[in-house]
Amino acid sequence: MLPLRASILLRLTALNAGVLAVILIAFAWVGFFTLERVVRQRAATVVRESARAVAGAILVERRAAAARGEVETVRGEHEQAVLRELRVGDLDIFITDEAEQLMAARQPELAQPAVVLPTAVRTLMAQVRAQRDAGALSDSAVVVRDLVLESGPARAALLRVVPEAGDENEPALLITALRSDVDDTLLLRQVRTTILFAIPLASLVALIAGFLLARRSLAPLDAIVTRTAGITAASLDERLPVVHAHDELGRLARIINDLLARVGDAFRTQRQFVADASHELRTPIAIIRGEAEVTLRRSSRSETEYREALAVVHGESVRLSRIVDDLFLLTRVDAGDQPGRDEAMRHDAVDMPALVHDAVRSVRSLADSQRVTLEVEPESLTPTTAVRGDAMLLHRLVLNLLDNALKHAPAGSTVRVRQQRTANALHLTVADEGPGIPPAERERVFERFVHGVQRARDAETTGAGLGLAIARAIAQAHGGRIGLLDVPRGATFEVVLPLLSPAGDHS
Structure with a gap:
C-alpha cells in the first residue's frame, strides 16, 4: 500500500481539525452527561421535597388542632378537605387515605376512593407497601421512582404520614408527588440536537480557519522553497529574505543563506583553482608544443638542435609532472580521514x-x-x-x-x-x-x-x-x-x- 502523500499544510490543517473535533466531542459528551444527571437529580429533589413539605404541613395542622382541643371538630372537616388532589406548578400532589387506596387496589369493583390515583402510582404504592411490610423500608422513608404514565415518563415521590401517639383515630395518609419528565426529556433532546449540529459546524469552521492560518504561517516556508529552487550555480550570490529573524523559519532562512555563502565560496574557489591550474599548465604545454612544431617544421636538423629541443621538452615535462604531483597531493590531503579513499592519510x-x-x-x-x-x-x-x-x-x-x-x-x-x-x-x-x-x-x-x-x-x-x-x-x-x-x-x-x-x- 502506497503511503499517503500530503503537504505540511494539509497535515497541519487535518491535525488541527481532528484535535479540535476530539476536544469538542469529549467536552460535549461530558457536558451532556453532566446536564442529564443534574436535570434528573433536580427532578428527584423537587418531588421529594414537595412530598415532605406537604406532609409537614399536615402534621403541623394536626398538632395545632390537638393543642386547641378541636380534634373531633376538625376531623370531619379534615376528611373532606385533606383528601384531595393539588396542582402546584408542574407538580401533581395527591393526598389520599392509604387504607382506602389499598382497598381500591385489591377490590376496585367494591371501593371507589375519593382521589383516584393513576394506575402506575397504585402499582408503585403496592410495591412500596410490600417493602415496608418486609422491613426493607421505614415508615418515614421517602421513595422516589421513575414511572411511565399515559402522558409520558414521570418522577414520583411517595411519603406515608403516620398518626402520632394519641391520634390513633386519624387515618394514615399517603402523600404522592408527581412531576412529568416530558419537559426535561424535550430539553435534553434539544441540547443533544444542538450538539450534533454544533460539533460538525465548529469542526468545519476550525478546518477552514486552520487551513487559512496554516497557509499564512507556512507562506514564508513556501517562499523559501520557491526562492531556493530558483538558485543555480550561476546565481549563488542570491540570498533568501529573512522576515522574522528569531523564529524557526527565520533561523532556517539564515542557515540556508550561510550554506549558500559556503557553497558560493567553494564554487568560486573551485573556479579559481581550475583557472589557475589551467594557467599554470598552459605555459609548459605551449612551450612543449612550440618546440615540437619548430623542430618538425624543418626537414632536417642537426643532432645538437634535436638535443636542445628535447632538453626544453624534458624540462617542461618535469615541470608539468611536478604540478600534477602537487595537485594529486592536495587531493590526497583534502581526502583526510574519509573512509573508502585509497589515498587517505596514515596515522x-x-x-x-x-x-x-x-x-x-x-x-x-x-x-x-x-x-x-x-x-x-x-x-x-x-x-x-x-x-x-x-x-x-x-x-x-x-x-x-x-x-x-x-x-x-x-x-x-x-x-x-x-x-x-x-x-x-x-x-x-x-x-x-x-x-x-x-x-x-x-x-x-x-x-x-x-x-x-x-x-x-x-x-x-x-x-x-x-x-x-x-x-x-x-x-x-x-x-x-x-x-x-x-x-x-x-x-x-x-x-x-x-x-x-x-x-x-x-x-
Missing part, C-alpha cells in the same frame, strides 16, 4: 626531530649551491617529540617550508630551523633573511597558485605557487595550523602540531 607515530633532520639533509646541497647556510638549533630537537600522522606528508610539509625559505634567502644569509615543545604541542619555525612578505599578502601566500615575492634569479625557476598551500593543507589535516610570525626582517613560518600523548592519542 602513525612520527618522530619529528628525525623527520626534520632528514628534510634538512635533503635540501643541504641546494642550500650550498645558493650559498645559503642551514642552521638547526640542536637544543630544540627533543628525542621524545612525536606526533600522530602521515610521515610522508609531514616530510613534504617541512620540505616545502625549507624550499620556500631557500627561494627567498639571499646569498650569504642563514635559514634557521627551530623546534620547541610546549605542554601539548610542537612548534616548528623556519626563518629566512629574505625581503619578507608585506602584511597585506600574508594570508594570500597560503592560497593555491599564488606566488610570493620573487628574487630576480628565480624568474626562470619559479614554481606553480602550491608549496605553501600544500603545507597549510597538511598542517590542517593533522589538526594543526601554520602561520606567519611578525618579525622585523625576513619571513618566519610557524607550524603548530598536536603532540602524541602517552596513551597514543593527541594531547
Whole structure:
C-alpha cells in the first residue's frame, strides 16, 4: 500500500481539525452527561421535597388542632378537605387515605376512593407497601421512582404520614408527588440536537480557519522553497529574505543563506583553482608544443638542435609532472580521514626531530649551491617529540617550508630551523633573511597558485605557487595550523602540531 502523500499544510490543517473535533466531542459528551444527571437529580429533589413539605404541613395542622382541643371538630372537616388532589406548578400532589387506596387496589369493583390515583402510582404504592411490610423500608422513608404514565415518563415521590401517639383515630395518609419528565426529556433532546449540529459546524469552521492560518504561517516556508529552487550555480550570490529573524523559519532562512555563502565560496574557489591550474599548465604545454612544431617544421636538423629541443621538452615535462604531483597531493590531503579513499592519510607515530633532520639533509646541497647556510638549533630537537600522522606528508610539509625559505634567502644569509615543545604541542619555525612578505599578502601566500615575492634569479625557476598551500593543507589535516610570525626582517613560518600523548592519542 502506497503511503499517503500530503503537504505540511494539509497535515497541519487535518491535525488541527481532528484535535479540535476530539476536544469538542469529549467536552460535549461530558457536558451532556453532566446536564442529564443534574436535570434528573433536580427532578428527584423537587418531588421529594414537595412530598415532605406537604406532609409537614399536615402534621403541623394536626398538632395545632390537638393543642386547641378541636380534634373531633376538625376531623370531619379534615376528611373532606385533606383528601384531595393539588396542582402546584408542574407538580401533581395527591393526598389520599392509604387504607382506602389499598382497598381500591385489591377490590376496585367494591371501593371507589375519593382521589383516584393513576394506575402506575397504585402499582408503585403496592410495591412500596410490600417493602415496608418486609422491613426493607421505614415508615418515614421517602421513595422516589421513575414511572411511565399515559402522558409520558414521570418522577414520583411517595411519603406515608403516620398518626402520632394519641391520634390513633386519624387515618394514615399517603402523600404522592408527581412531576412529568416530558419537559426535561424535550430539553435534553434539544441540547443533544444542538450538539450534533454544533460539533460538525465548529469542526468545519476550525478546518477552514486552520487551513487559512496554516497557509499564512507556512507562506514564508513556501517562499523559501520557491526562492531556493530558483538558485543555480550561476546565481549563488542570491540570498533568501529573512522576515522574522528569531523564529524557526527565520533561523532556517539564515542557515540556508550561510550554506549558500559556503557553497558560493567553494564554487568560486573551485573556479579559481581550475583557472589557475589551467594557467599554470598552459605555459609548459605551449612551450612543449612550440618546440615540437619548430623542430618538425624543418626537414632536417642537426643532432645538437634535436638535443636542445628535447632538453626544453624534458624540462617542461618535469615541470608539468611536478604540478600534477602537487595537485594529486592536495587531493590526497583534502581526502583526510574519509573512509573508502585509497589515498587517505596514515596515522602513525612520527618522530619529528628525525623527520626534520632528514628534510634538512635533503635540501643541504641546494642550500650550498645558493650559498645559503642551514642552521638547526640542536637544543630544540627533543628525542621524545612525536606526533600522530602521515610521515610522508609531514616530510613534504617541512620540505616545502625549507624550499620556500631557500627561494627567498639571499646569498650569504642563514635559514634557521627551530623546534620547541610546549605542554601539548610542537612548534616548528623556519626563518629566512629574505625581503619578507608585506602584511597585506600574508594570508594570500597560503592560497593555491599564488606566488610570493620573487628574487630576480628565480624568474626562470619559479614554481606553480602550491608549496605553501600544500603545507597549510597538511598542517590542517593533522589538526594543526601554520602561520606567519611578525618579525622585523625576513619571513618566519610557524607550524603548530598536536603532540602524541602517552596513551597514543593527541594531547
